[in-house]
Every structure is written in C-alpha cells, then in structure tokens.
C-alpha cells in the first residue's frame with residue numbers, strides 16, 4: 001500500500017487511467033513508473049533518469065541486493081491505479097530521499113515520458129567512456145540442411161550426369177544414354193557417406209545395428225540455353241533443383257565427336273555461363289514473384305508491428321533482387337542473419353552451394369591433364385570464388401562399378417595409377433555445406449549423425465529425436481580421436497577425457513555423444 005498523498009504531482013495524460021507499476025530505489029534519485037505500454041515515466045531528479053533494466057545494471061551491488069530483497073517483499077514495485085486527470089495525484093513521500101528533496105525544491109516535480117527500448121540516456125550519462133565496439137553479428141550460412149541431405153546433379157544436357165549418378169549410387173536407377181534429355185523425371189538414390197572413423201567404431205563396438213550417414217542424390221534433367229523460359233525440359237527441372245540442399249554441377253571437358261553436345265562443340269566456360277545465367281534468371285523470376293506478394297501485404301498501410309516487419313522484409317527482398325539483377329549469385333552475398341531468414345524460404349537456385357565436377361575423358365583423368373581445365377578453373381575462380389572444383393572422369397567411374405568385386409576395382413585403380421573421385425565428391429559436398437559429424441555408439445547401435453558446424457548440444461540432441469532438444473539435460477562427451485588414441489571408453493574415462501557438457505556446448509566434429517534428456521511433456 002502506498003502512503004496517503006500529501007503532495008500532488010501531475011501525472012501525464014498518456015499514462016493516466018489503468019494499472020501502472022511504480023518502482024523506485026531507496027536513496028537513489030530516480031523513480032520509474034512503467035506502464036503496460038511501451039513507455040516509462042521517469043522522475044527527473046538531480047541525476048538523469050535511467051530506464052528500469054538499465055538502472056538495475058547501473059546500481060552498485062548493495063543496492064541491487066536491497067532492490068531485489070525489497071522487490072521480493074513487494075516493497076519496491078507496487079501497482080498503482082492512476083485515475084484519469086485532473087485527479088491523478090502522487091505522493092512524493094514515497095520517493096527516494098534525494099529525489100524527494102529535489103521534488104520539494106523544484107516543485108512541481110517534472111515528469112516525462114521516455115521511450116522504453118533505446119538506451120541513449122544510459123549511453124549519454126557515460127559519455128566519457130570510450131565508444132562501445134560494434135557488436136559483430138554472427139554469420140549464419142544459407143540453407144537448413146538436416147540429417148537427411150539432398151543433392152542434385154545439374155548440368156547441360158548430355159554431359160554425363162546420369163552416368164555419374166549411376167556410378168555414385170552403384171545401381172541401375174540412372175538413365176545414361178547418348179542423346180540429350182534422356183533423363184526426364186529426377187531419379188533418386190541414397191549413397192553412404194564414407195567415413196573412416198565410423199568404420200573404426202563399427203569394428204570396435206561390433207553393434208547389432210549400423211547406421212551410416214547418407215546423402216540422397218538426384219539425377220536432374222539437363223539444362224539448356226533458355227531453360228528458365230521453358231526451353232528444353234524447361235521449368236520442370238528447376239522445381240527439382242529447388243528441392244535440394246546442394247548442387248553437383250557437371251561440366252563437360254571431354255572431347256568425343258560421338259557424344260552430341262547441345263551447343264555444337266565442347267566449350268566448358270561457355271557452358272558454365274549458360275548454366276549460371278539460367279539459374280539466375282529463374283531466381284529473378286522467383287524473387288519478383290515473392291516481391292509482388294510482399295507488396296500485397298504492405299500495400300494496406302498502417303502502423304502495426306507486423307506491417308513494419310513486412311516492410312523490412314520487402315526491403316530485403318528488393319536487395320536480393322538487385323543483387324541477382326546485378327549478375328551475382330545469392331550464395332556469394334554477405335547476408336545478415338535476418339536476410340538469411342528471408343532468403344531460405346525462397347529456395348533460390350543460386351543460393352545453394354555448388355561443387356563443380358569437371359568431367360574429363362578417362363585418358364585425361366589418368367594423365368591429370370586436360371586442355372580445357374585451366375580455363376575452367378579460372379572461370380570458376382572469377383565468377384564463383386571459393387567454390388570447389390573436382391576433376392573426375394565419369395566414364396572411368398562407370399567402368400569401375402562394372403568390376404565384380406571392390407578388390408578388383410581397387411586393383412584396376414592401382415594399375416592405371418588413378419583413384420576414383422567418388423568418395424572425395426561426397427565428403428567435399430559435406431564440407432561445402434559446412435557439415436560436421438557426431439556419433440552415437442554402443443552394443444546395440446553405432447550411428448553417424450550429421451549437423452552443421454557450430455551446432456550446440458541440445459540442437460544436436462534434437463537431430464536424434466526432436467523431443468530431446470526441449471528436454472535436454474546434459475551430454476556425456478568424448479571425441480573419436482581420444483577414443484582411438486586411448487583404445488577404449490574405460491581408458492577415456494580414467495584419463496578424465498569423458499566430460500559432462502551443458503546446453504552451451506558446441507559439438508565438435510567427431511564427438512561421441514550420450515544425451516541425457518528428461519521425459520517429454522504431453
């Protein structure tokens with residue numbers, strides 16, 4: 001209860017009526033009256049008024065303790081019903097001492113409304129302090145690849161996509177044939193992600209069940225000049241590309257007069273340009289559509305928070321459109337986390353990470369020489385800086401799959417002096433997507449899980465089971481390298497290398513996790 005008023009102070013009209021909170025700090029010359037709206041009424045005493053949360057920060061420890069104690073006993077924060085003007089009155093006797101004397105001296109006391117969010121007053125009051133360093137916004141990569149990854153094989157028609165698909169998946173789902181557009185519907189197959197650590201763990205634990213990580217690969221119909229406007233197989237293939245997390249782009253660098261080239265001759269730099277142009281044109285179309293929809297939302301006008309958010313989003317979409325119209329791929333932009341949130345649901349083709357696969361003749365691949373290769377590398381470096389390029393001979397890979405046994409295929413690789421590039425392209429794809437691995441081990445199951453680099457323990461637990469993210473308690477962690485070095489879990493434990501980690505732990509590549517989670521609600 002507040003003491004009875006003995007001196008009236010006017011309460012500004014905007015705060016009159018309704019329930020308001022009064023908070024003050026004993027012996028501090030500031031008093032705050034916070035409304036349920038977005039404003040704060042502050043008493044302007046001898047010191048600059050501070051915003052409540054800032055005031056708490058600014059208090060010295062004994063005051064903080066007193067404030068907390070008092071707040072716990074409802075002494076400090078009291079609800080007051082403020083009657084409408086002109087009857088609003090407020091007693092200065094409940095003001096802190098310094099404020100009270102100021103109120104008496106400067107009567108009538110001055111009240112003013114301060115915005116609730118900005119902390120400008122706080123910054124001003126400490127103007128002698130060096131300026132705060134700009135907070136570096138954490139960068140987040142585009143896309144949201146999960147544990148089940150999808151990648152599409154993309155390229156001009158008749159460049160070897162289906163043959164590669166068949167070699168990768170070691171199955172006959174693909175449709176390789178020497179005529180353009182042999183593939184119509186995207187074929188799909190899962191391939192196991194090769195990982196020596198996983199193989200070692202399987203050997204060590206000899207579990208009843210083994211679950212390696214996998215990558216779903218799609219063989220997508222060939223592109224051609226004008227695909228974005230419906231030429232060739234037109235738009236159909238584009239929707240297939242939209243659905244994948246990443247792209248393997250096959251570039252033809254083999255000369256073979258028998259194999260038809262849709263452009264008439266082998267010219268990989270021109271082919272690269274055609275593909276990036278088509279993907280970009282399609283993205284422009286997607287973004288223009290998104291912008292149109294967004295404009296429908298913002299057209300209504302008004303001041304609601306939702307509308308403000310929609311307007312900010314519209315500006316971001318306009319920025320993305322300008323970027324694309326400038327001839328640049330979305331994945332090469334330097335986007336803020338908020339912009340990434342806008343980009344992800346657009347499923348843009350040029351936002352997807354690309355691994356370039358340069359398809360060489362078997363002869364060139366073995367001798368590690370190809371007349372087109374330097375130009376291709378230069379072109380990619382110039383237009384898609386940083387994207388990985390892997391030389392491969394799709395026909396060699398296809399031939400290797402025809403050997404009866406793995407050993408025979410290995411022998412062949414040894415005898416010709418060249419290794420299959422397939423394991424490399426899958427591991428490179430994971431690297432490009434900034435993915436890492438963790439493992440769960442035991443007598444029942446050894447499993448390889450996929451997460452984005454930088455994922456924290458609860459989110460990693462959520463990959464195992466969605467409930468685990470919410471009910472996460474802790475994780476028992478040790479790294480594969482430690483296990484391999486020390487030999488077994490007991491030894492890892494004895495050496496104190498088995499650790500209990502909480503919610504803030506960032507899972508490292510190769511961690512072996514045991515998640516402890518509570519029971520799920522409901």
Ligand SMILES: Nc1ncnc2c1ncn2[C@@H]1O[C@H](COP(=O)(O)OP(=O)(O)OP(=O)(O)O)[C@@H](O)[C@H]1O
Nearest residue numbers: 157158159160161162163176177180181182183222
């Ligand atoms: N490195 C290579 N050297 C020689 N021939 C190759 C090579 N790679 C693929 N080919 C041949 O090119 C032809 C076309 O291959 P494939 O059907 O895999 O192409 P594609 O890109 O899937 O075509 P589409 O776009 O029509 O689906 C096949 O005859 C295949 O054997």
Ligand SMILES: [Mg+2]
Nearest residue numbers: 161162182183
């Ligand atoms: Mg094909």
